[in-house]
Amino acid sequence: FSFLQERLRYVLGLLLLLHGTNSFYVPGVAPINFHRNDPVEIKAVKLTSSRTQLPYEYYSLPFCQPSKITYKAENLGEVLRGDRIVNTPFQVSMNVEKKCEVLCNFPNKPVTLTVEQSKLIAERIREDYYVHLIADNLPVATRLEFYSNREEEEKKKEKDVQFEHGYRLGFMDGNKFYLHNHLSFILYYHREDVEESQEHTYRVVRFEVIPQSIKLEDLKADEKSMCTLPEATGSAPQEIDPTKENQLLFTYSVHWEESDIKWASRWDTYLTMSDVQIHWFSIINSVVVVFFLSGILSMIIIRTLRKDIANYNKEDDIEDTMEESGWKLVHGDVFRPPQYPMILSSLLGSGIQLFCMILIVIFVAMLGMLSPSSRGALMTTACFLFMFMGVFGGFFAGRLYRTLKGHRWKKGAFCTATLYPGVVFGICFVLNCFIWGKHSSGAVPFPTMVALLCMWFGISLPLVYLGYYFGFRKQPYDNPVRTNQIPRQIPEQRWYMNKFVGILMAGILPFGAMFIELFFIFSAIWENQFYYLFGFLFLVFIILVVSCSQISIVMVYFQLCAEDYRWWWRTFLVSGGSAFYVLIYAVFYFVNKLDIVEFIPSLLYFGYTALMVLSFWLLTGTIGFYAAYMFVRKIYAAVKID
Numbered sequence: 168f169s170f171l172q173e174r175l176r177y178v179l180g181l182l183l184l185l186h187g188t189n190s191f192y193v194p195g196v197a198p199i200n201f202h203r204n205d206p207v208e209i210k211a212v213k214l215t216s217s218r219t220q221l222p223y224e225y226y227s228l229p230f231c232q233p234s235k236i237t238y239k240a241e242n243l244g245e246v247l248r249g250d251r252i253v254n255t256p257f258q259v260s261m262n263v264e265k266k267c268e269v270l271c272n273f274p275n276k277p278v279t280l281t282v283e284q285s286k287l288i289a290e291r292i293r294e295d296y297y298v299h300l301i302a303d304n305l306p307v308a309t310r311l312e313f314y315s316n317r318e319e320e321e322k323k324k325e326k327d328v329q330f331e332h333g334y335r336l337g338f339m340d341g342n343k344f345y346l347h348n349h350l351s352f353i354l355y356y357h358r359e360d361v362e363e364s365q366e367h368t369y370r371v372v373r374f375e376v377i378p379q380s381i382k383l384e385d386l387k388a389d390e391k392s393m394c395t396l397p398e399a400t401g402s403a404p405q406e407i408d409p410t411k412e413n414q415l416l417f418t419y420s421v422h423w424e425e426s427d428i429k430w431a432s433r434w435d436t437y438l439t440m441s442d443v444q445i446h447w448f449s450i451i452n453s454v455v456v457v458f459f460l461s462g463i464l465s466m467i468i469i470r471t472l473r474k475d476i477a478n479y480n481k482e483d484d485i486e487d488t489m490e491e492s493g494w495k496l497v498h499g500d501v502f503r504p505p506q507y508p509m510i511l512s513s514l515l516g517s518g519i520q521l522f523c524m525i526l527i528v529i530f531v532a533m534l535g536m537l538s539p540s541s542r543g544a545l546m547t548t549a550c551f552l553f554m555f556m557g558v559f560g561g562f563f564a565g566r567l568y569r570t571l572k573g574h575r576w577k578k579g580a581f582c583t584a585t586l587y588p589g590v591v592f593g594i595c596f597v598l599n600c601f602i603w604g605k606h607s608s609g610a611v612p613f614p615t616m617v618a619l620l621c622m623w624f625g626i627s628l629p630l631v632y633l634g635y636y637f638g639f640r641k642q643p644y645d646n647p648v649r650t651n652q653i654p655r656q657i658p659e660q661r662w663y664m665n666k667f668v669g670i671l672m673a674g675i676l677p678f679g680a681m682f683i684e685l686f687f688i689f690s691a692i693w694e695n696q697f698y699y700l701f702g703f704l705f706l707v708f709i710i711l712v713v714s715c716s717q718i719s720i721v722m723v724y725f726q727l728c729a730e731d732y733r734w735w736w737r738t739f740l741v742s743g744g745s746a747f748y749v750l751i752y753a754v755f756y757f758v759n760k761l762d763i764v765e766f767i768p769s770l771l772y773f774g775y776t777a778l779m780v781l782s783f784w785l786l787t788g789t790i791g792f793y794a795a796y797m798f799v800r801k802i803y804a805a806v807k808i809d
Contacts, residue, residue, distance in 0.1 A: 198430045199303055200359065200368040201261040207354070207371060209257040210239070212250050212299040212306070213608055214336065217694045217761060219294050220768045221607040222249035228291060228336075229284045231256050231271030231417050243550055243618075244543025249609035252301070259302070261369055262356060262423050267349075267386075267394040270417040277383055277414045280407070288337070289344040289409035295762075297333035297695070302354060303371040304540060308437060309334045310375055330436060332695055334378040337407070345404040347378035349386070349396070350419045355426035357433075372426050372433040380404035386416050394418050434540055438699050446703050449683035453707070457680055457714050464717050468724060472802060479806050494727035498808050499651035501727065501799060505735035508571035509579050510586070514739070516564025516631070517587035518789025521782055523556040524549060529708055532701035539697045550619075554627040557584065561634025568635075570643035580635035584628045587785065591778060592623070598774045601767050644796075647804035657731050664729050666737060673722055674744030677714040677787060681707045681745075682752060689756050693772070712790055715742055719791030720798045727799070734795065742791020746784035750776070 201207060211225030226232060239252040256270055271278065280288065300307040308330040337346040355373035381396065382403040388394035394416070396402075405415050428435070479495045494501075505511060528549050531537055537545045564583045565576060573579060595611075602610040611619075662668070684700075684707045691698030719742040723734050753776040763769055 198370055200370060201356075202366055202368060203262045205261045207259045207261055207302055209255050209259055209300055209302045209352075210252050211255050212252055212301055214291065214296045214298055215249075215333070215695050216291075216294050216296045218763060218768070219765065220609075220693065220763065220771050221602065221605050222609045223291075223296075223606075224251040224608040225253055225255070225298070227606070227608075228288060229278070229280055231278070242543045242547050243615070244546030244548075246543075246615050247546050247550075247611060248543060249607065250542060251608045255300070257352075257419060259352065259354070259421050263421070264423060265419070265421040267396050267418055267420045269388050269392040269394055270419055277416050280413045280415070282410070282412060285407050285411070285413050286409040288346060288407050292337035292339060292344045292346065292407070296336045297331075298336055299333040300374075300376070302352075302374045304542075305371060305374045305433065306332060306437065307334060307352075307374050307376045308332060309378070330375075332437070332697070334376045337380065340404075344407045344409065345380045346407045346415070347380050348405045348415050348417050349379040349381045351377040351379065352419060352421045353377070353424065354421065355424050355428065357426055357428060357430060370430045370433075372428040372430060373436055381418075382406075383415050386418060388416065388418075396420070434538065437539070438697055445683065446687075446700060450703060450706055453680040453683075453710050457676070457710050460676060461713060461717050464721055468720065471724075472805075476802070476805050493730075494724070494802070495806055495808075497655060497727060497730055497732040498648045498803055498806070500655050500732040501734070501803060502646040502648065503650050503654060503732065504571040505733065507736075508568060508573050509575070509582055511735060511739065512564045512568040512571065512573070512579060513583040513586045514785060515567060515789050515792060516560040516583040516635075518560075518785040518792075519563045520553060520556045520560035520587075521786045522789060523559050524552040525708065525786065527552055529701055529705050533705045537701075539699060550622070554622055555630065557627040557630035558634040561631035561636075562638035563634075564631075565635035565638025566641050566643065567638075569639050569641075570646070576635060576639040577632075579639075580632045581628075583635060584631035587781075588623055588627065590781065592619075594774055594778055598771055601770060605767060644800070647800060648808055655730075655732070657733070658729075660729055660731060664726065664731065666740060669722055669737070669741040670744035670747055672744070673718045673741045673791075674746070674748045676718055677711050677745040678748035678752075680710045680714050682748075685749065685752060686756075689753070689760075692775075693756075693761060711745075711787070715745070715787045715790040716794035718742065718744075719795045723795040723799060734799070735792075738795040739788045739792045742795070743784035743786075743788035745787055746780045749783055750780045753780070 211230075213222045213224055214227070215222045226236065233254055233256040235254075237254050241250060241252065245252070258268075259265075311329045311331055312327070334350070335347060337344060339345070353373075353375040354371060355375075356369040357372045359368045359370060361368060379396075382405050385397040385402045386394050387397075407413050407415075475493060475495070528537070528545065531548065532545060537548060561580060561583055564579065568576065568579045596616075599611050599616075663672075684704060687696075687700065688698060690696045719738055722741050723738050726734050726737065753773075757763065757769075757772055757776075761772070763772060
């Protein structure tokens with residue numbers, strides 16, 4: 168339970184940070200000052216590949232190991248991401264150059280890879296694996312230089328530089344495998360201003376690597392573990408033959424350069440994206456489209472409603488014997504409780520839980536408190552916030568359940584606390600079994616799984632019960648009209664009032680407002696990119712809420728005009744229509760953007776996508792449902808009914 172207490176303290180600390188944003192200190196993000204010759208520790212994080220989606224820990228391959236392997240204590244988010252941060256034998260000292268040094272074994276005794284190890288390395292190279300190292304919490308990056316499509320004169324002057332996270336394990340040429348066995352580290356430091364009498368202090372501001380493959384015979388090494396690199400033109404790469412034993416040397420060199428980059432902006436290199444303009448364009452486009460449509464919809468609906476309400480009230484005044492038509496006709500049935508009220512209120516409770524959690528996470532991340540430098544913080548915060556938001560989910564679910572004439576509040580509370588989290592846990596557990604089978608570091612360890620279950624039944628469940636108890640005791644929502652004893656007959660509906668057609672129509676607007684952002688989120692999840700544009704995401708989230716609410720109101724208005732009063736479930740399903748488009752987009756992304764061919768990576772992709780789609784449907788369905796419910800109560804309160 169010390170693990171749980173530590174996590175609780177961490178999240179409570181994060182929540183306290185919200186109160187004092189002027190001078191906040193995020194855990195793990197304090198600058199470290201180095202003096203010359205101070206050791207700069209290089210640690211390994213994991214191996215990743217966008218082709219297999221299975222991370223592995225660094226020492227799953229036969230790399231050189233230090234005398235004692237020590238793993239860093241990790242937070243919940245890091246464990247769930249598959250990070251296993253571990254020390255490495257690289258000896259790097261601040262501002263001390265190293266031309267070339269053998270990493271392990273003596274030069275006269277190279278590393279011998281067995282046939283099994285050679286096969287494994289060849290397989291990982293084929294699967295396009297990248298190695299991720301960190302120095303002073305900065306991830307290693309490989310510099311990629313290329314000419315953009317500019318004019319010929321400009322081409323000679325400057326190249327475009329982009330950075331790739333990590334470095335490639337090796338490369339293939341035909342059917343041959345070559346391993347990057349020499350790493351040239353380039354570290355940039357910023358010299359801090361100090362008084363004359365004091366010794367200079369340095370801070371690490373960038374960490375680059377140039378991986379090379381150099382054959383054993385070409386690496387000339389002496390007894391002191393020093394080596395000389397061959398000329399670039401004449402050297403042959405280090406081949407790994409998977410059918411036999413291979414001999415090689417692991418070597419590295421260190422080069423330091425001074426940089427003007429301040430410590431505070433050292434992550435900018437990793438987060439620079441050439442397509443911020445695309446973001447602005449898409450956001451402005453979405454805002455214009457959404458507000459234009461909302462203006463039109465509001466005008467139409469308000470004008471139509473005013474006319475309707477005026478007509479209905481006038482008819483009463485004149486005591487006209489005209490038959491009622493349109494939405495007023497179903498006033499005696501519109502608040503009739505639907506089928507399965509417990510399940511509906513439970514799903515809406517989970518939707519409220521998700522809504523509160525996502526809103527707070529995006530807002531806190533937008534303030535810069537969940538930057539990529541504090542690893543796993545985003546996921547840890549999201550998990551804990553979902554648990555704590557159970558009290559709000561329970562309250563709303565309990566109040567709605569009572570409004571829908573429900574009586575078994577204890578069963579309702581249990582359903583709210585276990586229905587959606589149970590589905591999520593079930594899918595994750597099945598996927599985890601497959602990841603375990605592959606011995607990947609992405610598999611959640613058994614103690615962590617037990618800790619998550621303890622959090623679910625020890626934090627979330629009691630909080631949901633607490634919220635449900637108070638929600639159920641509170642006055643139910645005040646419905647403006649009485650429900651008739653005998654339900655009306657529903658006339659035959661037109662084809663376009665079909666549920667599936669409604670889902671297709673209702674999903675387009677919210678999905679259109681957010682699909683550019685969806686591309687970047689997918690890239691962050693599946694292609695090991697950093698996602699940091701939480702300001703954009705916050706705007707997109709607000710646009711999503713507005714567009715879901717509008718669409719839902721329009722759909723429920725049309726439905727009631729068609730004299731169909733069974734709107735409770737239908738509104739919830741139809742408002743979540745954009746989740747259907749997210750699913751289609753996920754399939755499109757899988758086919759066009761990812762190079763996944765094997766069964767287990769495909770299963771992981773679609774398993775996690777199913778969870779995302781389900782959560783998104785709950786979120787948008789809940790937003791739409793509450794917007795429609797408020798609208799229905801408003802319009803029936805405005806009409807005089809005998």
